[in-house]
Amino acid sequence: MGRSTLTRDEVLDAAASLVKQHGPAALTMRKLAAELGTAVTSIYWHVGNRESLLDALVRRTVEEMGAIRPAGRTPADRILSVARTLRHELRERPHLIAMVHERGLTERMFLPAQQALVHEVHAAGLRGTRAADAVRAIQFQIVGFLLVERNRERAPAQSPAESELWDPVDAPHDPALARALARPADPERLFLFSVQALVRALLAPPVREVPRRAPR
Known part of the structure; x- marks a missing residue:
């Protein structure tokens, strides 16, 4: 029944x-x-x-993807929290996200995250085209990282593997780098590292060029 x-x-x-x-x-x-x-x-x-x-x-x-609330003391911290949340939400529902994309609603789905990022880059003092470029650069970094991450997860076993390609004996100039590249990548740590580096660069004050004096 x-x-x-x-x-x-x-x-x-x-x-x-x-x-x-x-x-x-x-x-x-x-x-x-x-x-x-x-x-x-x-x-x-x-x-x-x-x-x-x-x-x-x-x-x-x-609608569910709209519930992204920044957390942290500074704009940079809050941007990072948006990035981490968005990556988590996208990873949690890949098939549903694909359906959203197929129905042409991807931009609408990302709008709340974009609005949260706009608020934070404004709080950091960015305006106009520079602010828009910052928001899109962060969004593209999140989505691009996730695509690479998914492709690595779905890839067949590699031969040779990274551990075989990077032997410290073959890199005497920097054996520590070779040992690090021979270890499996830590996606969470790498994601935080890359987003933090990007956000620092985007929020840094622009460098003013000193005008050159005309020769006398």
Whole structure:
């Protein structure tokens, strides 16, 4: 016997869970009904057909990505917190993010994070084109890092591996560097390092060129 107290949110929760685990192709109305212990007709009553369900999941993902609240004492600290949160949220729901992209809502999804970054670069004194460039540079750094990270995770076993390519014996000029590159990369540490370096450069006061005196 099917459930009589099923809600639309429960249907969306279960659908999101299936997509997160197995991708959009695994989401069928029959499988979703079995997951919820209800009849397929009940699913249709709550969310409509499969396309309507996917649209609802995309809209909810966009709304969830809007809940990014900066934390920290300085603009640089708060920008870093936005970057860390955004990376975490994107990593948590890759299949749902792909669905958002396919439906042309990527820019809308990123808007809340952009607005948070705008607030912080303004607090740091940036305005106009320089502020806009800073916001986009940070956003592109986050997304670009995540794409590289995902590609490395999905790549087949490498032969030779990094540990074989970087032998301290072959780098006598800097054996410490060779040992470091031979170890597996720490994505979290590298992400923080790269974003912090970028933010420091973006928020630093512009260097004023001293005008040259004309020769006498």
